[in-house]
Amino acid sequence: MLHAMHPTDIHSLLQRYQRGECTPEEIRLVDQWYDLLNHEQAPPELTPAEQAEVRTAMWQRIKDQTLQGEDLSPPLQPWYAQAGRWAAAAALAGALGLGAQQLLTRPAAPATLATAQASRWQLYTNTTAQPHIVQLTDGTRVRVAPGGQLKYPGQFAAQHRTVYLQGEAFFDVAHDKAHPFRVYTRQLVTTVLGTSFRVQAPVGAAPVVVQVRTGRVRVQPLANTPAGAKPAPLVVLPNQQAVYSPQRHALARGLVAEPVQVAAQSFxxxxxxxxxxxxxxxxxxxxxxxxxxxxxxxxxxxxxxxxxxxxxxxxxxxxxxxxxxxxxxxxxxxxxxxxxxx
CATH class of the missing domain: 3.55.50.30 (Phage tail protein beta-alpha-beta fold)
Known part of the structure; x- marks a missing residue:
């Protein structure tokens, strides 16, 4: 199917991608192209001109869909389709003659100073062999594992606190009952008020795992099942984990492999x-x-x-x-x- 696409079809697909009108299958196709380009591999079904068009579409999509200000409601499409491929954006910015920092910090529209600061997204990628702690403005500490990517605003919006994760990170969330903290991955959104938990969100079809150490979180899949239904959210308690299988569209709860002590007790x-x-x-x-x-x-x-x-x-x-x-x-x-x- 990929090799049979006409150049006009590819052009139409990329235009619909920029407008957010693609089907899930089409999103996966564009996502695959981005992955190849991110690893400096030319998709065999695309000509050099079409590859350039993919890069341009990706750049425009990121600029158009970057969340700003207080508009932090859950995206209608998976976050990676709306916010773009972070690693690909950084890798391809040079090819487009634009700086990666400009991509991450440029507001999408004129706004007040407070809104502009809230919309100024930062991207941290841990390229080291050791975990790295990112301190957020609300006091939340995020321990990003090697290879992990965390996207977060320079200043949280007035209603909620939202970040995006690819890879693995441990969150120690500052308690704020009035402002829920939400972590979006490719497959799930995890909502908390104040707790500590680990998210493992690998690239590809591997399961997404949310492990709770203290407090409680609500885990909700973003994608519908093939039948059109969305799996019910789960509330996960300390020493429990939620495991989501993208292939089976199944969300299950269980105990973590090594429960930690959560209350003082003599043994x-x-x-x-x-x-x-x-x-x-x-x-x-x-x-x-x-x-x-x-x-x-x-x-x-x-x-x-x-x-x-x-x-x-x-x-x-x-x-x-x-x-x-x-x-x-x-x-x-x-x-x-x-x-x-x-």
């Missing part, structure tokens, strides 16, 4: 009932542990596990009792034969 137990131990683990890690209370009646243990992880603690407890546990969504199911015969 020294001297001949204490097992239900008390499990309740202490629930409190310390903010997870739900389901167990058969009658089966554990009369069971007690003596343990001291101050440094072990949650799952290491459970492993020791299971070994002591001859029990097992499994993870089911956001719960841990603890099963024990009981202690009556001991």
């Amino acid at each position: 020294a137990f001297d001949d204490r009932p097992v239900p008390e131990v499990l309740a202490a683990l629930e409190k310390a890690y903010g997870v739900t542990i389901e167990f058969d209370a009658p089966a554990l009646a009369g069971c007690s243990v003596t343990l001291n596990l101050p440094e072990a992880s949650l799952y290491d603690k459970l492993d020791v407890l299971c070994k002591t009792l001859g029990a097992t546990y499994t993870k089911s969504d956001t719960r841990i199911l603890f099963r024990s034969p009981g202690c009556r015969a001991r």
Whole structure:
């Protein structure tokens, strides 16, 4: 299909792309061309003149669709189609005879000073081998992983705080109930009031993962399913994660691989009932542990596990009792034969 496109069709496609009238399939096609150009590869189906037209269309689209001032409502198209390909913009600005900084900071229209400052977007790309902290004007700290890209305004708008992420970053969001903080990726929007969480938004079809450390977030897919429905948003709590599969258009919630302690708790137990131990683990890690209370009646243990992880603690407890546990969504199911015969 790509090789069969007539030059007139390509020209029409790029014009519709600039106006935001493309279908999702057409957006993916232009997106693919941008990816190739960003990696200094010429799309084989395009002539040099058509490649130049792609660059021009991309540049114009970025200029036209850059969010400004207080107009920070969720985009009707995926953010990468509206805001443009950041890496491609930086790489191709030279080819267009324009500076990347001009791209990121130029307001799209005349405005007041406050609006102009809010619309002056900054782009940080971590090209180092170490995470880098970006301090935002509201006090939020963003730890951008190597290869990650963060787009943020020089000054947040009056109604909400919105940033864009490609790659991975950990957010420690300053609490502000009146101004929700929103992180857009290619596939999801994550909304918080004040919390700390990690977003992994790789390029391509790999799943997008949002992991919460403290507080809570709401995760909403941007794209509709093939049937036209949009997956329902999920509220994600500490030590939980939301995983979105772009290929299956499925959003699921579960526990993170290594839950962290969220509340102070002693893990020294001297001949204490097992239900008390499990309740202490629930409190310390903010997870739900389901167990058969009658089966554990009369069971007690003596343990001291101050440094072990949650799952290491459970492993020791299971070994002591001859029990097992499994993870089911956001719960841990603890099963024990009981202690009556001991």
